[in-house]
Amino acid sequence: MTNRFTTVGLAGGLIFGASVAFAQQADITIGQQLEPPHLDPTSAAAGAIDQVVYSNIFEGLTRFGPDGSVGPGLARSWDVSEDGLTYTFHLAEGVKFHDGTTMDAEDVVFSLNRARAEDSANAQKALFAGITDVVATDAATVTVTLSNPDGAFPFKMAWGDAVIVAPESIDGIKTTPIGTGAFMFDNWVEGDRIELKKNPEYWGEPAMLDAVTFKFISDPTAAFASMMAEDVDVFAAFPAPENLPQFDADPRFKVLVGSTEGETILAINNKQAPFDNVKVREAVAHAINRQEIIDGAQFGYGTPIGTHFAPHNPDYVDLTGQSGYDPEKAKMLLEEAGVTLPLKVKMTLPPPSYARRGGEIIAAQLRQVGIEAQIENVEWAQWLEGTFRGKDYALTIVSHTEPMDINIYARPDYYFQYDNADFQALIAKIDVESDPAARSEMFKQAQQVIADDYVNAYLFQLPLITVAKAGVEGLWENAPTQAADMTAVHWAE
Incomplete structure (x- = not known):
């Protein structure tokens, strides 16, 4: 919608994660109640899309941190003109999309112009309404001109609706998304699961996991059973709060209650x-x-x-x-x-x-x-x-x-x-x-x-109620945006 609707939001951040090597289990299964209708966060309002792709597959110029603050994303820094009408974004160098093509300023121009176009299907088109011009100054620099000063513009660019996509891969974005994130799309068994794998050529802090599986379990009773059987490692926005005392009393699990x-x-x-x-x-x-x-x-x-x-x-x-x-x-x-x-x-x-x-x-x-x-x-x-x-x-x-x-x-x-x-x-x-x-x-x-x-x-x-195995670390307790960002999640030693 012009807004995200659903139940989940947990995250971990590339720029906030620690650089640590872990030799233990290298994959994780995340329980999620809603299955996304497709995987393009720039053309639908379903929050279940961002839960899978935000920061994992797709990245924006800026990104939300675990406390809700806005930090650098693909733009490592930005300048604002004195009149507040011009933002100059300086892009990270050496960034490639998952298909091996280079991500540069032209991709940013394409993404922002696509989002604000008259025929845009972006659910948050209002985020881009103040933009009057987007120019690639050079391969690593983008200048955005606004109609009015907007101190919240970096905040707007952190939304999942503002991620950077490539024109070459846009036709298949709903089923085979290609982004710049720490994980790559691997497989989708509709009605059951979506699988991601680690991006070995990631430009930033590499993910600590080799693989992430999002398992779709809509029924609260089945969600409880899957956690108790340890078929699922984490269930964000756990849909059966009546069962939380059982998890609290079981040393195999931990319960996080956030906002x-x-x-x-x-x-x-x-x-x-x-x-x-x-x-x-x-x-x-x-x-x-x-x-x-x-x-x-x-x-x-x-x-x-x-x-x-x-x-x-x-x-x-x-x-x-x-x-x-x-x-x-x-x-x-x-x-x-x-x-x-x-x-x-x-x-x-x-x-x-x-x-x-x-x-x-x-x-x-x-x-x-x-x-x-x-x-x-x-x-x-x-x-x-x-x-x-x-x-x-x-x-x-x-x-x-x-x-x-x-x-x-x-x-x-x-x-x-x-x-x-x-x-x-x-x-x-x-x-x-x-x-x-x-x-x-x-x-x-x-x-x-x-x-x-x-x-x-x-x-x-x-509230954000997350049930996880005791050894899972790096989960966000709160959800400053709707996402299951796995880029800093790992298993404890």
Whole structure:
């Protein structure tokens, strides 16, 4: 989407890893609940794509570090002009794509122009909207000119949607991706696994593993069984939190509980009657008991949110009280809005456990105020095509796992179809504001606006729960972006 949706995000970084030789096991199997629809992160919104390819296969000019900071990627450094309109990126030398061809400034020009083109299929096309020109000054230097100053431009270039690709391999990118990363695509057995192998000619710090297998296990019970049988070495975003005490008590395993950028929401189609009435959307928000969902679907793991912003961000405003659980108020608002009850609506649920389990609880809560949510369980590809692109839904549950993505509310054609000109103007001001204090105040204002408009029902911040064998090292506890970056992962001696 213009945003990533799914459940996983763990990572390790090439520029943050240690140069250590390990003689033990050299391969690893990662359990993952969702299978990617394809492997091109620059043309789809499914977060499962980035989980496999981000930093492993594909790299960008910049990259996210384990603490969410932005560091060098293929660009080892960059300069910014005094007026803030020009970024000059200095590329790493000796970089080759996995097919042996050279990665140079022309590939960067191609990638950025492809992403911002009028016919671009990039799910995060807005990241590139401020670019007016991209020029290869020489083979190792790229100059990007912006329409307005943008201090967040290096941050934008760290997203998976901004990775550098080659025009020669673009036709096969969805099934046989060719990047510059520490791992190379090896094999895909659809419905089962994707296999990567170490890139022996990698330009940076080499990977510590020889092979990585992403094993797709959608069922929570099967995920538990696969870990207990030691068929899987790591399961990121483990889908059965009720089983965590068993892993905690077993010396073969360790449990990591961290945070993600994933705002989990009950998304509402703002253009579909009667949800085009703010009172009806507010009624939905007051009909929902967040803690009951966190306890019932997540077994207590998750932080309640009242707007689309991560609680660990210093600019976060706690607005949970504004949409607190109040079924009587919900009934009153529905009556004021003239809604005939029972109101029957379609609630579309994608595969992740938080959606399927949470959806059952939310449907029961909505029923108490006269809203009959008719559940339709769909696979991820169906959700992307029908719900996200086709906007054929009334309610749906999804985690938005990209960092600092409140700007999606400034896109009236986005899947929840919220159209507020004042909010759009506010986001435009944030984009060109360089003063940190001023940006902070505007971000707080933006959170309040979407809370006041009850655009969606905000549920909880998705935690990152990782179950791993005790000997696995180098996993990130938190997920500053949605990825399973394996470049610094290794087995302990």
